[in-house]
Amino acid sequence: MRDPRYDILFEPVQIGPVTSRNRFYQTPQCNGMGRTYPTSMAVMRGVKAEGGWGVVFAEQCDFHYTSDNTRNVRLWDEQDIPILARMTDMVHEHGSLAGLMLAHNGYITPNIISRELPFSPSGGAAFGNFPTHTRAIDKADIKALHRWTRAAALNAVKAGFDIVNIYAAHDLALPFHFISRKHNTRGDEYGGSLENRVRLLRELIEVAKEAIGDRCAVGVRFSVDELIGPAGICADGEGREVVEMLAELPDIWDVNVSGWAQDSITSRFGEEGRQEAYVDFVKRVTTKPVVGVGRFTSPDTMVGQIRRGVLDMIGAARPSIADPFLPEKIRTGALEDIRECIGCNMCVTNNYLGAPIRCTQNPTMSEEWRRGWHPEYIAHKSTDDTVLIVGAGPAGLEAARAMGQRGYQVLLAEARTELGGRVTLESRLPGLSAWARVRDHRVQQIQKMTNVDVFLDSQMGQDEVAETECSLVAVATGSRWRRDGVGRHLRTPVATTADANVLTPDDIMAGVQVSGHIVIYDDDHFYMGSVVAEALVKQGCTVTILTPAAQFAGFSQMSLEIAHIQRRMAELGVQIVPLTTVTALGAGYVSAVGVFGTDARDIACDAVIMVAGQTPNDTLFRSLSAGQSTQRIVAIGDCQAPATIASAIFAGHKFARDLGLGDPDVVPFLREDVELSPNLSGWGAEPLRGAAE
Numbered sequence: 284m285r286d287p288r289y290d291i292l293f294e295p296v297q298i299g300p301v302t303s304r305n306r307f308y309q310t311p312q313c314n315g316m317g318r319t320y321p322t323s324m325a326v327m328r329g330v331k332a333e334g335g336w337g338v339v340f341a342e343q344c345d346f347h348y349t350s351d352n353t354r355n356v357r358l359w360d361e362q363d364i365p366i367l368a369r370m371t372d373m374v375h376e377h378g379s380l381a382g383l384m385l386a387h388n389g390y391i392t393p394n395i396i397s398r399e400l401p402f403s404p405s406g407g408a409a410f411g412n413f414p415t416h417t418r419a420i421d422k423a424d425i426k427a428l429h430r431w432t433r434a435a436a437l438n439a440v441k442a443g444f445d446i447v448n449i450y451a452a453h454d455l456a457l458p459f460h461f462i463s464r465k466h467n468t469r470g471d472e473y474g475g476s477l478e479n480r481v482r483l484l485r486e487l488i489e490v491a492k493e494a495i496g497d498r499c500a501v502g503v504r505f506s507v508d509e510l511i512g513p514a515g516i517c518a519d520g521e522g523r524e525v526v527e528m529l530a531e532l533p534d535i536w537d538v539n540v541s542g543w544a545q546d547s548i549t550s551r552f553g554e555e556g557r558q559e560a561y562v563d564f565v566k567r568v569t570t571k572p573v574v575g576v577g578r579f580t581s582p583d584t585m586v587g588q589i590r591r592g593v594l595d596m597i598g599a600a601r602p603s604i605a606d607p608f609l610p611e612k613i614r615t616g617a618l619e620d621i622r623e624c625i626g627c628n629m630c631v632t633n634n635y636l637g638a639p640i641r642c643t644q645n646p647t648m649s650e651e652w653r654r655g656w657h658p659e660y661i662a663h664k665s666t667d668d669t670v671l672i673v674g675a676g677p678a679g680l681e682a683a684r685a686m687g688q689r690g691y692q693v694l695l696a697e698a699r700t701e702l703g704g705r706v707t708l709e710s711r712l713p714g715l716s717a718w719a720r721v722r723d724h725r726v727q728q729i730q731k732m733t734n735v736d737v738f739l740d741s742q743m744g745q746d747e748v749a750e751t752e753c754s755l756v757a758v759a760t761g762s763r764w765r766r767d768g769v770g771r772h773l774r775t776p777v778a779t780t781a782d783a784n785v786l787t788p789d790d791i792m793a794g795v796q797v798s799g800h801i802v803i804y805d806d807d808h809f810y811m812g813s814v815v816a817e818a819l820v821k822q823g824c825t826v827t828i829l830t831p832a833a834q835f836a837g838f839s840q841m842s843l844e845i846a847h848i849q850r851r852m853a854e855l856g857v858q859i860v861p862l863t864t865v866t867a868l869g870a871g872y873v874s875a876v877g878v879f880g881t882d883a884r885d886i887a888c889d890a891v892i893m894v895a896g897q898t899p900n901d902t903l904f905r906s907l908s909a910g911q912s913t914q915r916i917v918a919i920g921d922c923q924a925p926a927t928i929a930s931a932i933f934a935g936h937k938f939a940r941d942l943g944l945g946d947p948d949v950v951p952f953l954r955e956d957v958e959l960s961p962n963l964s965g966w967g968a969e970p971l972r973g974a975a976e
């Protein structure tokens with residue numbers, strides 16, 4: 284039964300002309316599916332509604348071809364309505380409200396599909412390193428923006444949406460660019476004073492309200508602070524003044540900090556609820572409902588936000604990915620079943636890669652429609668197998684949990700005296716403690732199952748595996764970091780003298796102590812190099828990082844962490860040397876050279892840490908596979924090929940679903956194909972050859 288102190292989370296909230304059944308609000312959340320995998324997206328949103336989110340938003344929606352963002356949904360005209368209507372149908376089926384955030388990304392989007400020049404308030408270079416400049420929009424463009432907003436709002440209602448928000452956040456939206464002094468140097472009534480710079484946002488909200496406000500809530504998503512002090516929009520400056528100016532105009536305020544890397548900060552760099560200090564003024568300035576985010580997974584924290592008058596609705600993107608049933612679990616008092624987001628941003632990573640998002644905690648994310656995987660339910664066992672799982676890292680734990688949920692008799696054997704494998708070890712590194720939730724959730728579930736037996740301190744060899752007489756064996760024995768430097772850049776081992784002090788992240792995680800000057804060779808390009816550097820500096824070492832890449836930790840661009848990592852390394856005094864590889868390792872030195880062959884030198888050091896490739900611990904799997912056993916042997920997770928924790932969880936889950944029996948000749952998921960247009964009239968509408976012919 285639910286604890287009555289959480290009742291407040293299930294009170295209805297009036298938002299303009301519509302009512303949310305509770306205070307759970309899934310904010311716009313990019314998912315890499317959007318217009319490319321629309322049914323996957325729609326079904327995923329439906330699962331969120333089923334899981335109890337009273338409001339479910341689509342990701343940001345571009346509403347005109349002058350802002351084309353290929354990853355997300357769009358509503359350029361009526362042609363796009365059916366895709367969105369599929370989503371609203373799925374959401375309404377469970378009694379939730381469907382929301383759409385109209386986004387014009389302005390200078391951010393290079394418009395690679397439509398080939399339109401990006402818009403901006405005052406011209407200037409486009410975002411990032413894209414080799415184009417923007418077009419300063421004129422009064423006619425602003426009038427057009429009014430028209431497009433009105434048309435999109437009307438089409439959103441036709442598609443079934445209950446809430447339409449205007450996007451003015453994250454430095455990713457044109458109305459935000461108009462408010463920002465950094466972008467807006469106009470001399471007309473849309474530039475200069477704050478009143479003038481807010482004008483575009485005010486007008487777009489008014490236009491949408493006038494068009495649909497009687498049937499549909501019209502809100503705003505606004506970043507109240509850019510975290511750059513008074514030089515930018517800030518909560519005790521212009522951010523607050525904007526909210527004061529528009530206080531009662533929108534039906535709901537969805538507020539946060541900017542940019543996205545600050546708003547969706549990883550747990551390594553920002554704790555749950557850290558935005559409170561920036562957004563807590565909003566409710567004092569408006570009577571309209573206020574929603575905000577903060578990677579909320581604790582119902583007590585949520586209740587605290589409401590009771591202390593910070594928020595009216597609990598906004599969430601990532602917690603709703605990790606556990607689409609978070610509200611339902613709170614409602615029914617099943618708190619110990621909550622799969623808490625660990626704040627790793629693997630979800631964001633896949634969105635950036637243009638793939639349907641993955642989640643470390645929730646292996647069913649994006650697989651709801653195409654594989655028919657539900658996050659809470661799984662088919663009862665379909666064979667008479669008894670199952671042995673060797674290794675209790677993320678792959679083994681998830682396999683045991685899901686197999687147990689299916690009703691199989693499961694033995695889980697782990698060589699160490701603690702569960703969790705790499706997750707347990709990595710969670711002890713600086714900033715990664717939340718990662719232990721991957722282990723804790725699964726252990727908690729397994730402990731409730733009478734059909735899963737766990738054996739610690741149980742090193743399994745060929746004989747021990749045979750003795751269990753289990754018919755199905757999943758080998759999840761993980762992987763280890765290579766000591767020889769082989770990885771992406773070096774494909775053959777680096778010359779190493781016998782007396783060289785060469786370590787790996789496994790040694791650091793096992794507690795090996797080092798001191799003095801340490802060189803880290805990073806050919807991993809994700810989080811591990813910087814986390815090890817941080818651990819060593821905290822132990823009193825000085826650290827130099829060599830990387831063959833032009834940019835250290837380059838893959839963390841995808842997880843929104845790169846700037847946070849660079850700043851942290853600078854603050855810790857870690858020296859980063861890019862475009863540099865190692866040629867030899869010896870006692871007290873590393874021989875290094877630029878990747879183009881220049882600047883060969885020896886660097887004196889007390890130890891070198893190789894953060895390069897990894898190698899599977901697959902000896903047991905190989906010997907079992909080569910033996911005569913009648914047991915069916917399957918390798919899963921890092922033991923098959925070292926990858927992310929998310930991949931290991933997915934592998935464990937997939938094994939539990941298909942028992943390793945997937946037919947490689949049959950595509951294991953549904954595809955949603957582009958439909959061939961019957962209309963070929965565009966081609967050949969103009970003469971192919973000129974008049975000269």
Ligand code: ADP
Nearest residue numbers: 674676677678698704705743760761920921931
């Ligand atoms: P994954 O990410 O694939 O789950 P991990 O490295 O996190 O891999 O976990 C592998 C686990 O398997 C570790 O906890 C390790 O102690 C355990 N292990 C490795 N070899 C054996 C073995 N022969 N018998 C039992 N457990 C093993």
Ligand code: SF4
Nearest residue numbers: 624625627628630642
């Ligand atoms: Fe949270 Fe990581 Fe899942 Fe994203 S991938 S929702 S950050 S657990």
